Amino acid sequence: MPFRPTAPIFAALFIFLLHMPLAAQARTNVTVASPWEVASADPAVSGFVTQKLQIMENLVDADVKGTLRPGLATDWSVSEDGLSWTFALREGVSFHDGTAFDAANATQALKRAYEQPGVLAQAPITGIEAVDGAVVVELERPFAALPALMAHATTVIPSPGALDADGVPAELIGTGPFRVTAFNPPQAIEMVRFDDYWGEVPAIETANYLAAGRAETRALLAESGDADLVFTLDPAGFARLGDVTNVETVAVPIPRVVTLKVNAAHPFLNDPRAREALSLAIDRAGIAAAITRFPESAATQLFPPALGTWHDETLAPLETDVETARARLAELGWSEGEDGILTRNGERFALELRTFPDRPELPLMAAALQDQWRAIGVELKVTVANYSIIPEGHQDGTLEVALYARNYALTPDPIGTVLQDFGASGGDWGAMGWENATVTDALESIAASADEAVRAEAIDTVSATLQAELPVIPIVWYQHTVAIADGLRGVVIDPLQRSYGLSALTWAE
Amino acid sequence: MTRGVPLERTDLSNLSNLSERFGLRGDSEGTLGGAPRAASRAAPFLAILAGRSMQALIVALVVGVASFAMMHALPGDAAYRIAAGRYGYDLMDAAAAEAVRIELGLDQPLWAQLWNWLGALASFDLGRSLVYGSPVIEEVATQLRYSLLLAGGAVVASLLIALPVGIAAGMRPGGVVDQTGLAISIFLRAVPAFALGIVLVLVFAVQLRLLPVAGFDGPRHLILPSLTLGLGLAAVSSRVVRDAVAEAMSAEWRLFARTKGLSARLTVLRHVLRNAALPVVAYVGVQGAYLIEGVVIVETVFAWPGIGHALVHAIFARDVAMVQGTALALGLIYVLLNLGIDLACRVIDPRAT
Numbered sequence: 065m066p067f068r069p070t071a072p073i074f075a076a077l078f079i080f081l082l083h084m085p086l087a088a089q090a091r092t093n094v095t096v097a098s099p100w101e102v103a104s105a106d107p108a109v110s111g112f113v114t115q116k117l118q119i120m121e122n123l124v125d126a127d128v129k130g131t132l133r134p135g136l137a138t139d140w141s142v143s144e145d146g147l148s149w150t151f152a153l154r155e156g157v158s159f160h161d162g163t164a165f166d167a168a169n170a171t172q173a174l175k176r177a178y179e180q181p182g183v184l185a186q187a188p189i190t191g192i193e194a195v196d197g198a199v200v201v202e203l204e205r206p207f208a209a210l211p212a213l214m215a216h217a218t219t220v221i222p223s224p225g226a227l228d229a230d231g232v233p234a235e236l237i238g239t240g241p242f243r244v245t246a247f248n249p250p251q252a253i254e255m256v257r258f259d260d261y262w263g264e265v266p267a268i269e270t271a272n273y274l275a276a277g278r279a280e281t282r283a284l285l286a287e288s289g290d291a292d293l294v295f296t297l298d299p300a301g302f303a304r305l306g307d308v309t310n311v312e313t314v315a316v317p318i319p320r321v322v323t324l325k326v327n328a329a330h331p332f333l334n335d336p337r338a339r340e341a342l343s344l345a346i347d348r349a350g351i352a353a354a355i356t357r358f359p360e361s362a363a364t365q366l367f368p369p370a371l372g373t374w375h376d377e378t379l380a381p382l383e384t385d386v387e388t389a390r391a392r393l394a395e396l397g398w399s400e401g402e403d404g405i406l407t408r409n410g411e412r413f414a415l416e417l418r419t420f421p422d423r424p425e426l427p428l429m430a431a432a433l434q435d436q437w438r439a440i441g442v443e444l445k446v447t448v449a450n451y452s453i454i455p456e457g458h459q460d461g462t463l464e465v466a467l468y469a470r471n472y473a474l475t476p477d478p479i480g481t482v483l484q485d486f487g488a489s490g491g492d493w494g495a496m497g498w499e500n501a502t503v504t505d506a507l508e509s510i511a512a513s514a515d516e517a518v519r520a521e522a523i524d525t526v527s528a529t530l531q532a533e534l535p536v537i538p539i540v541w542y543q544h545t546v547a548i549a550d551g552l553r554g555v556v557i558d559p560l561q562r563s564y565g566l567s568a569l570t571w572a573e
Numbered sequence: 574m575t576r577g578v579p580l581e582r583t584d585l586s587n588l589s590n591l592s593e594r595f596g597l598r599g600d601s602e603g604t605l606g607g608a609p610r611a612a613s614r615a616a617p618f619l620a621i622l623a624g625r626s627m628q629a630l631i632v633a634l635v636v637g638v639a640s641f642a643m644m645h646a647l648p649g650d651a652a653y654r655i656a657a658g659r660y661g662y663d664l665m666d667a668a669a670a671e672a673v674r675i676e677l678g679l680d681q682p683l684w685a686q687l688w689n690w691l692g693a694l695a696s697f698d699l700g701r702s703l704v705y706g707s708p709v710i711e712e713v714a715t716q717l718r719y720s721l722l723l724a725g726g727a728v729v730a731s732l733l734i735a736l737p738v739g740i741a742a743g744m745r746p747g748g749v750v751d752q753t754g755l756a757i758s759i760f761l762r763a764v765p766a767f768a769l770g771i772v773l774v775l776v777f778a779v780q781l782r783l784l785p786v787a788g789f790d791g792p793r794h795l796i797l798p799s800l801t802l803g804l805g806l807a808a809v810s811s812r813v814v815r816d817a818v819a820e821a822m823s824a825e826w827r828l829f830a831r832t833k834g835l836s837a838r839l840t841v842l843r844h845v846l847r848n849a850a851l852p853v854v855a856y857v858g859v860q861g862a863y864l865i866e867g868v869v870i871v872e873t874v875f876a877w878p879g880i881g882h883a884l885v886h887a888i889f890a891r892d893v894a895m896v897q898g899t900a901l902a903l904g905l906i907y908v909l910l911n912l913g914i915d916l917a918c919r920v921i922d923p924r925a926t
Contacts, residue, residue: 101886104705109659181660181669218664232706248715249705250886251878252788274788276876280771281787288779290786422662450889451662452653452670459667471663484666492666 090571092269094552096564097282097291101250101275105226105233107173108180111217116564117253117273120220120238123151123170123199124211128558130372130476132211136165136221136239137199140214146206146512151199151214157262159223160243167194173221174199174214176231182218186480206512212477215562241266241567251275257567266567279424286311286547293555293564294547298424299357302545310550316557319371319473320542321363322429324417325454325466328535329497332413333464337392339534343382344389345440346433348539355428358543366530368541370559371472373520374482376527382538389440398441406441414443419467420451429539430467455492463496469542470494473560482526483507486535495535503529617919625912629905636904637694637897641687644893651891652679658704658890677703690897699898704890709898712883717902719789720879723802723872724864726795728857730803731810738807739814743849744841746819754811761808770801770874787876798875802868806860813856817849824848850921858914 096117102110107120114120125135137151157165171194178184178192188204201210213219223237236244236253241261246254253273257266274291276282283301285291287308297305297313305313326333326342333339348362364381367374398406398413406413417433419426427448434444444465447453457463470485470493472478485494488504506522506529513519530536548555554568645651652674657665659673674680693700699709742751761769777797778786785794821827822845830840869881880899887895 104659104707106706109705112661112663181656181664181666181672183664185668248789248878249707250883251876274876276787277873278876281774281874281876284771284774284779284786288774288782288786290778290788420662450649450654450657452657452665453649455665455667455670456650456653468662474663493662 090573091551092267092571093271094268094293094566094569095272095274095291096293096295096566097274097276097285098295099275099277099279099282101277102247102253102273103250105222105236105247106180107177107220107222107233108182108218111220112561113253113273114236114238114240115217115220115562117255117271118240118242118563118567119236119244119253119255120222121240122215122220123153123174124214126212126215126476126560126562128556128560130473130560132215132476135215136170137214140211142206142208142210142514146208147203149201149203149210150195151201151211153198154262157239158260159225159239160237160258161223161225163223163225165221165239167197167199169224170194170199170221172224174201174219177219180218183213183216183475183480184219186484187213208510208512208514209475209477209479212475213480216475217562242271264567267570268566271566283547286549289549292549292552295544295564297545297547299355302547303357305547312548312550314546314548314555314557315358315543316546316559317361317368317370318471318542318544318559318561319368319478320469320471321366321368322426322467322469322539322542323366324433324537324539325458325463325468325494325496326535326537327461327464327496329461330415330464332411332415334497335396336533338396339537341389341392341440342437342442343534343537344385344392345436345442346537346539347384347436348382349384351429351432352540355425355432356540356543361541361543363538363541365527366536366538367472367478367527370541371478374472374478374523374527376524379527379531382531386439393440400441404438404441405443412443413441414445415464416445416447417465417467418447418449418453418457418463420454421448422451423469426467426469433467458490458492458496467539468493476560479507479510483511486526486530490535498533498535500529500533500535618916621912621915621919625908625915628911629908632904632908633694633901636900637690638687640897640900641690641893644888644891644896645683647891651893652677654889654891655679655703658886658892673703686893690894694901699901700894702887702892702895704887704892704895709894712895713880713898713902716878716880716883716899717906719877720868720872720881722795723798723868723877723879724861726799727802727806727864727868728861730799731806731860732857734803734807735811735814739811739853740818740846742811742815743818744822746815746822751815754815758808758812761804764805765870766801766805766868767870767874769804770798770871773797773801774874787874789877794875798871798877801871801875802864806864810853810856810860814849814853817852818845821845821848847921851918854917854921855914858910861910 100113102113104110107114111120115122122135123137124140125133127133136154136157138154139152140149142149153167153170159165171192174192178189187207187210189201190204191202193200220238222233226233226235226237228234236247241258241263242255243258244253245256251274255271257269259265276285279298279301282294283297283305286294286305289310302313305311326339328334328339349359352362353359365376365379369375393406398408401407401412417430419430421427430446434446437444451468454463454466454468457466472481474481485491486503487507488499490496490498503526506525510519510522544557544559544561546557551572553570553572556565556568558565650670652670655677656670656673660669690700699713701708702712738754742754745751774786774797777784784797788794827840827845830844831837835843868879869885872879872882880903884896884899887899
């Protein structure tokens with residue numbers, strides 16, 4: 065409920081403020097608030113912010129549907145054998161510091177991106193070279209999704225003038241429509257529009273970015289008008305802002321999924337029926353309604369509708385059925401012990417779930433799962449810690465179950481991520497102790513092929529097998545929540561979260 | 574004349590414990606007044622400076638080694654934590670962790686890592702942040718500037734509130750001001766800084782639109798976080814002021830001053846305030862120390878890029894160099910703060926040994 069000061073002095077101030085003359089001219093600045101701190105100028109670390117703010121750009125761009133379009137490269141093509149990609153570069157582009165953009169500095173940036181952790185490692189790259197003013201990428205085997213990787217935040221091109229003595233970018237200098245005037249890590253970036261931008265120069269003259277870690281603060285920034293575009297609100301803040309007249313709230317489904325990673329090599333979990341039982345015990349609708357507060361976001365399969373062709377409408381949805389769950393576990397030889405927990409050969413069905421607090425809803429969901437699994441006689445111990453305990457546990461084999469949110473649209477084409485997660489021997493953020501030759505083959509053919517029909521068939525095989533085998537158990541799909549100030553026009557919320565779309569914004573007069 | 578209620582007595586005894594811990598030996602029993610004698614001042618000041626310099630050196634060594642040891646005593650693989658802090662959960666994986674391990678030489682023996690840090694420290698080099706690669710000294714300098722600004726703002730806000738309220742209450746213990754002050758002080762002390770901050774933002778930023786919600790673009794941004802912290806501090810310090818003033822007011826030497834013919838106003842100005850100042854200055858010192866590192870939640874609520882916030886992030890991301898650098902800076906500030914308080918108390922009461 066909004067706070068209502070009653071003292072007469074407040075009322076007097078109120079009336080005074082109400083009668084202040086409103087600005088007659090349209091505003092020319094915009095302030096963005098989000099939870100993500102920016103503490104480095106290195107694209108490998110904070111490219112995801114400099115890309116969204118349109119400070120730095122990629123060779124390849126993408127629209128909100130994930131369709132690739134020219135960025136700093138005007139055109140790209142692949143050789144007959146699929147092993148050599150050529151990216152023709154835009155001419156007449158300059159960085160914010162006046163340096164001309166060319167194949168040499170693009171190659172330098174991409175080589176560094178390949179050496180750093182990032183998406184380029186997904187592709188079987190053998191060399192990146194500048195050839196006749198174009199960037200040429202050589203591959204070991206065909207990889208159709210390479211242009212999509214060139215649209216990722218870690219492959220933006222910083223100015224060679226921004227590099228320090230070790231070749232690490234130390235300043236935020238790119239080619240984008242906004243130029244940085246002040247960088248106060250980790251919280252704030254101030255920008256002005258770049259008048260020499262190669263594309264259409266933005267209508268907005270200045271833009272500010274503020275990282276506010278607390279969701280309460282972000283909601284208040286939106287409500288007070290201190291920030292015009294506020295991203296990632298908590299359910300309480302989102303509901304409250306819905307009642308505020310000068311702010312519009314929007315929720316956009318995005319291809320991020322809360323999933324349970326299950327150690328399929330664990331003696332309790334190595335039978336698909338055990339994983340099915342755990343899945344059947346989960347009340348997804350309840351979790352979606354009570355925790356994320358978007359009832360429609362309960363997952364019916366791993367890939368959400370926001371992922372386009374990867375979502376399979378014909379797939380039988382994941383269901384909640386506690387009785388069947390109990391029956392499946394009974395088939396596997398489990399019987400109820402004295403304290404209500406299942407036992408088999410003297411072993412209790414007790415598992416440890418690892419999750420992390422960076423996404424505040426995850427520990428809540430872990431608590432809900434603890435409760436729901438107890439109903440089928442499975443005891444769950446929840447460990448909330450740094451998220452790196454999940455890949456660490458995957459590598460040393462100690463992980464049993466983990467709860468996290470996985471983004472399947474890191475790049476406009478999710479194949480790179482899916483291949484990492486469900487390819488041969490699984491992945492740190494995907495399958496563990498689970499291998500399926502059909503899925504591996506299908507993923508290889510999706511990665512290598514540009515033929516839509518071939519890809520579609522293979523994608524269906526992957527979706528159906530994942531649904532049947534449940535190497536990871538999907539819980540809910542994400543909604544991206546945004547608060548938009550009244551009067552701000554041209555706002556486009558990108559489900560791929562590649563851009564805040566600042567260059568297209570205008571203010572109503 | 575009414576004496577203080579039990580709660581207030583407890584406050585004072587806590588205070589004397591705290592001042593002892595901070596190496597303060599204020600003598601609030603006797604009377605003092607008039608100008609301090611200049612001749613006796615220089616020698617003890619030099620002694621204080623020498624003592625504190627030695628302390629600074631020891632603090633630097635102990636803090637550096639202890640924070641290193643503590644960071645390495647934490648469970649789990651540091652390479653994974655650092656990679657997590659750097660790349661975020663969408664990109665962090667085991668390969669990233671292994672790359673970090675090689676880049677930072679985390680596979681070196683611990684004694685070699687500590688030796689390297691100490692060697693660099695001897696040439697005033699705090700190294701680079703393991704997570705962000707930026708020089709630790711630059712990071713700490715920036716964060717410290719913001720934290721000191723906020724701490725200063727909070728102390729000013731608390732004094733602006735605590736001094737008038739405390740003096741008014743102390744002049745008439747048990748009076749209306751005293752009783753109301755006590756009630757408000759208990760309330761403010763009980764409300765968590767987080768909630769207080771949000772309420773202040775709702776009133777002054779959202780409803781009245783007078784001040785910004787968060788960020789740090791100018792002096793206006795300093796007001797709400799300072800007030801949030803200042804109110805919490807004033808809740809206690811107003812009682813400390815009140816007790817000190819009440820005690821001075823009831824002291825025999827005050828009666829003597831009045832008897833020798835000084836007016837009530839002059840007695841307060843020349844004797845009461847000076848005597849009451851000693852415990853208050855000592856307590857402000859304690860608050861200063863608390864403020865510099867105890868403001869994490871307020872920094873987070875107001876998106877203020879201070880050192881407390883940064884230290885928590887550094888610990889979580891296992892950024893050993895940042896933790897060592899930050900802890901070192903905080904340790905040295907404690908020493909400086911102690912020195913400042915020592916000198917201030919010496920000026921107020923030159924008889925202290």
